[in-house]
Amino acid sequence: NAGVMQNPRHLVRRRGQEARLRCSPMKGHSHVYWYRQLPEEGLKFMVYLQKENIIDESGMPKERFSAEFPKEGPSILRIQQVVRGDSAAYFCASSERTQQVSSYNEQFFGPGTRLTVL
Amino acid sequence: GENVEQHPSTLSVQEGDSAVIKCTYSDSASNYFPWYKQELGKRPQLIIDIRSNVGEKKDQRIAVTLNKTAKHFSLHITETQPEDSAVYFCAASRGNDMRFGAGTRLTVKP
Numbered sequence: 001n002a003g004v005m006q007n008p009r010h011l012v013r014r015r016g017q018e019a020r021l022r023c024s025p026m027k028g029h030s031h032v033y034w035y036r037q038l039p040e041e042g043l044k045f046m047v048y049l050q051k052e053n054i055i056d057e058s059g060m061p062k063e064r065f066s067a068e069f070p071k072e073g074p075s076i077l078r079i080q081q082v083v084r085g086d087s088a089a090y091f092c093a094s095s096e097r098t099q100q101v102s103s104y105n106e107q108f109f110g111p112g113t114r115l116t117v118l
Numbered sequence: 119g120e121n122v123e124q125h126p127s128t129l130s131v132q133e134g135d136s137a138v139i140k141c142t143y144s145d146s147a148s149n150y151f152p153w154y155k156q157e158l159g160k161r162p163q164l165i166i167d168i169r170s171n172v173g174e175k176k177d178q179r180i181a182v183t184l185n186k187t188a189k190h191f192s193l194h195i196t197e198t199q200p201e202d203s204a205v206y207f208c209a210a211s212r213g214n215d216m217r218f219g220a221g222t223r224l225t226v227k228p
Contacts, residue, residue: 031214042124042220043162043207056215058119091161095214106152107216109161 002027004094004110005074012116019079019086021113025094031055032075033107034067037089049075082117089114120145122210124219131198132227139222141208142190148210151184151191156205156221165206166193198226 005024013019025032034046045059049069060067064082069075079086093107121144131137143151149170154162168175168182168191175182179198184191191210195202203226208219 033216035218043218045217048214105150105211105214106164106167109154109163111161 004029004092004108006090006092006110006113008113009111010114010116012118013082014118015083016081019082019115019117021077021079021090021092021115022074023077023092023094023110024074025092026108029094029096029108031095031105032069033093033095034075034077035091035093037091037112039088043091046077079115082115084117087115087117120148120210120212120215120217122208122217122219124208124222126222127220128223128225130225130227133198133200135198137195137198137202137224137226139193139206139208139224140190141192141210141219142188143210143217144189145210145212146186146189147212150211150216151182152209152211152216153180153182153193154207154209154218156207158204162207195224198224200226200228202226 007022032049035043037043047060047067048056064080066078089112091112092110095105095107124141152167153165155165156162166177166180166182168184179196181194205221205223207221209216
C-alpha cells in the first residue's frame, strides 16, 4: 500500500498564476480531506470530499479556491490567481468510508505540497 | 460544527520529565479523538487515539485520557526524549468529520 500520495511536493508560482495540487488517496479510501498549514501554524480544515461530491467546504475561501474528486483520478485542489498569502503547505488526508456517524475512521496524511508564491 | 482548543501552544521540558497537552471539544457527539505528531517538514502521523467508549489508553511512554462529561482529553508523554520534540495535534471527530486543535510545539532539552 503506497499510502496517500501528493504531487507536486514543491510548487512555485508567480502572483496571478494558477496552482493545481493533486492527491491520490490510499487504496480503498473514498474520502479525501484538504488542509492548509501556514508556517508555524496548525492544520486548517479546507474541504472534505467523496467521489464526485463535496461534503463540506466550510473551510474553503469563497473566491479563487476550488476542489474536486472525480470518479476517476486524483483529487485536485485548484487555486486561481495566487497571491503571496497562499504560500503554505497543503496536506491531503484520506480515510475509509464510514457507514454511520457513530463509527470512526483514522485519517492518513500525504507528504504535503509546499506552495511558494513569488 | 466542532471546535477544538489545545493548550499549551508551546511546551519545553527537560529530558526525562513528563509532558502533558490538553484539548477541549465542543460537539458532544464527537466519538473519536486521535493525536498526531508532526516533525519539522514532515506529514502529521497518528501516534495514539481513543474512542469515546474508553476513558484511558496507554502505549509505552504515551497515554491519552478522555473525560466525556467535561469534553476534554489529554496526551501524556512520560520519560521524554529529545526525539519527542515535534508539534503535536489533537483532533475530535464524529464519523468522517474531523477537526484539529492548533497544535503544541514540544521541545525536549537534553
